[in-house]
Amino acid sequence: MTPTPDTFGMQRSLRQCLSHMAALLYRQGHVLETVTIPHRGLDRSALRVLDGESREWSTCQRVLESSAAATWNAQQRFVLTGLGRELLFDMFGEGAADCA
Template sequence: MPAEALPSASTASFHIQRSLRHCLSSMAELLYESGHVLETITLPQRGLSRQELDALRHQHPRWALCQKTLEESDVAMLNDYGRFVLTPLGRELMFDMFGQGAADCA
């Protein structure tokens, strides 16, 4: 169904989900370019340290906007150790996009 034919609440939801998926895709690309793997952010016990986040923000200006978008949407957060990881919702979206085998440990 074309976006213009959707009710306004559905249209907003569609655009938000598309934005989140775009940010997740960009993050996956930037992680790879920086020598990280998807498991870095998809496993709740791992995550990116503050130093790694600072380096990513410095290397890739897009990172900060995507990080902010994902955190504000409850798709990503800082875990109990202060490391950046995806929430269960973020993991679900990432796995939907890339497949669980591609975005998680075996």
């Protein structure tokens, strides 16, 4: 899907947040599957650690949630939605976070 002028800025911001999230997860010893598999996700404790590691994390989390790229699963863990997974796979390749 080609972004329109209206969605280009949001997609760029989403991509920046996804990239930042991937780097933070890696530094904390997580894998991308932590957030790409709907029944896994990050609990609030893990999110506090990410927030402590990066001044930008809380903003990125809000951007991901407000754009519907991330949500809270039934276990109250932070996970990417289909949109978030699609953008992440577009950026890093499907094999980077294989959900199968």
